[in-house]
Amino acid sequence: MKFDLSNLRGDITGGITAGVVALPLALALGVASGLGPMAGMYGAIAVGFFAALFGGTGPQISGPTGPMVVVLAGLFASLSGDAALIFTAVILAGLFQIAFGVLGIGHYIRLVPYPVISGFMTGIGVIIIILQLNPLLGHASPSGVLGALGNVPEALSSVHPANLVLGLATLAMVYLWPGKWGRYLPGPLAALIVGTVVAYFALDVPILGSIPTGLPELHMPVLGGENMMLVVEAAIILAILGSLDSLLTSLVADNMSRTRHHSNKELIGQGIGNTAAGFIGGIAGAGATMRTVVNIRSGGQTRISGMVHALVLLAVALGLGPLAENIPQAVLAGILVKVGLDIIDWKYLKRAHQGPRWDLLLMVLVLSMTVFVDLITAVAAGVVLAALAYVKQVASLQIERLRNLPEHLDSEEDKAILQRHRDRIALFEFSGPLSFGAAADLGHHVREQSSQQSRVLILNFSSVPYLDLSAALAVETIAADAKDSGKQLYLAGMNEEVHKVLKGLNGRIPASGTYETLSEALKAAEASIQSTAEAGTDDLKGLPSGGAA
Incomplete structure (x- = not known):
């Protein structure tokens, strides 16, 4: 020494x-x-x-x-x-x-x-x-x-x-x-x-x-x-x-x-x-x-x-x-x-x-x-x-940051898509790591903030570095609710770790479609809504699932 x-x-x-x-x-x-x-x-x-x-x-x-x-x-x-x-x-x-x-x-x-x-x-x-x-x-x-x-x-x-x-x-x-x-x-x-x-x-x-x-x-x-x-x-x-x-x-x-x-x-x-x-x-x-x-x-x-x-x-x-x-x-x-x-x-x-x-x-x-x-x-x-x-404070912040507003988008094209289909597309942006503290209220908040006319739900994970099992189960609940109400659920911006946790629950991602970026998800949602309108029906249950990330 x-x-x-x-x-x-x-x-x-x-x-x-x-x-x-x-x-x-x-x-x-x-x-x-x-x-x-x-x-x-x-x-x-x-x-x-x-x-x-x-x-x-x-x-x-x-x-x-x-x-x-x-x-x-x-x-x-x-x-x-x-x-x-x-x-x-x-x-x-x-x-x-x-x-x-x-x-x-x-x-x-x-x-x-x-x-x-x-x-x-x-x-x-x-x-x-x-x-x-x-x-x-x-x-x-x-x-x-x-x-x-x-x-x-x-x-x-x-x-x-x-x-x-x-x-x-x-x-x-x-x-x-x-x-x-x-x-x-x-x-x-x-x-x-x-x-x-x-x-x-x-x-x-x-x-x-x-x-x-x-x-x-x-x-x-x-x-x-x-x-x-x-x-x-x-x-x-x-x-x-x-x-x-x-x-x-x-x-x-x-x-x-x-x-x-x-x-x-x-x-x-x-x-x-x-x-x-x-x-x-x-x-x-x-x-x-x-x-x-x-x-x-x-x-x-x-x-x-x-x-x-x-x-x-x-x-x-x-x-x-x-x-x-x-x-x-x-x-x-x-x-x-x-x-x-x-x-x-x-x-x-x-x-x-x-x-x-x-x-x-x-x-x-x-x-x-x-x-x-x-x-x-x-x-x-x-x-x-x-x-x-601390968990309660973080959970409150995570829930408060969920947004369904085009003003929070950087791309003018994305804003325009969301504005055109405001009643049909419900966008929720998560911010920061999703923890078990926020999991209990995630599903409730999404149900409360999305209108009955919404046909496509988009969960944007671009700012989420990781999520725990409780949050992953909450996403599954959101997916089940969307399916029961005849809505499609798109997931966007997942990194490798988030993707692995969601897929690890039952071997598949609980969503109708997954996309690398939010812009891709919005464009896919618009295409789904337009094809449904052309078909003359609001039933989206049979629509294709969209691109995969």
Whole structure:
């Protein structure tokens, strides 16, 4: 594997800075997961190093993130803190991500509609904030969002004043820390240091307590057992959320660095990182937007910066224990509230009223389901509803573009033919790909728009690149209706793919005649009408079928 050493100084500077920023977040997110601060550190080290080494986004910094921690915290509660099963879920999530990358699913994950992404990201931010309300008030947080909310009244009735002041002061310090100072000492780290020192000398507040140091132990996966389905489900959620989170961060990195990431390679790198994290007792991670931005602004441009960031955390982890034991839980809660507030999509919320109402409703629905149901159901429901709404919009456009007017013809000769036989020829022009969404209304629309005097129906497929089986069946229905009412059906302008789909239904094209161009179809229709008039009958059932394309 080749390394780009042209920006080595910038990569080292960016990696060190990102490592310093990641330190308090790794500790806080480890605590929030239920597995402890060192699980956050080991996760940041493993995912940060291997995702950078094998991933497809040069300056991306990976590590524990809010969405992943929310899933892990829920799993921790469901499994009663069984660490072996939780780390198994992390390992499986990594393997799923590797599979996503190998199968090329990375390109499809980015197709999730923005209101769905906004809804579940905002929901995750809300969950993180809710789960930190009790620690801010000086009480342990019950598992789950509803449990945490239900315990807030009791916590408010017995607030720990010093704990609350310390947590709010930490939050204020993170927000108010001057940007120019942040180049040398990031706000979260400064708040962590100041809060810990103040609490150590002046306050009696809950702290993290005993923390192991040294190299991590190896955790082998535990397969089988009655909780295996729960573990697999959590692994799938972690894999999907981690992939989405990472690829969204990759897009941010692309915009800032003017580069282009490799989606599937990035998923493979993230998968290797999460698999490694599970084996050494670390929590799952993903591409972290804030840390990536810090890295790029500090000079990081290649994978070396992400690896340096992980090595900085490794060096700290080997001797951090005695110092980290005295970190107050309120300080970490204040930092996590800032993380939650940053995840909320304020940009979209501010302008949501200016966009389509459906997008806002979809975002609110996904947000609510994320907070009160679960993440996978929220994302799945959001994607399905968004897809159905899109199909409906496309179908409406396809139906609206069906025309029976000569004004939409480019050829004056074609216009003249249609004008002369306006009551006898019904022309319908399809535009764009015909999908199953439009199929249900195709036959009805053609019947409604063609007059009883029409003797020839022409369906123009010149602007249709393809059609699916549902649309093909709708064309068959139109052909059957035409035959029953004594009308001829001509098809014009079909490309090879459309021709193949229509013929594939029963071995023949469902029409009286097929033509390469609309002009040929119009001329054939005029000839049929004239020959019928000369014969003195309107019965076209016995007329010749016309030319074949």
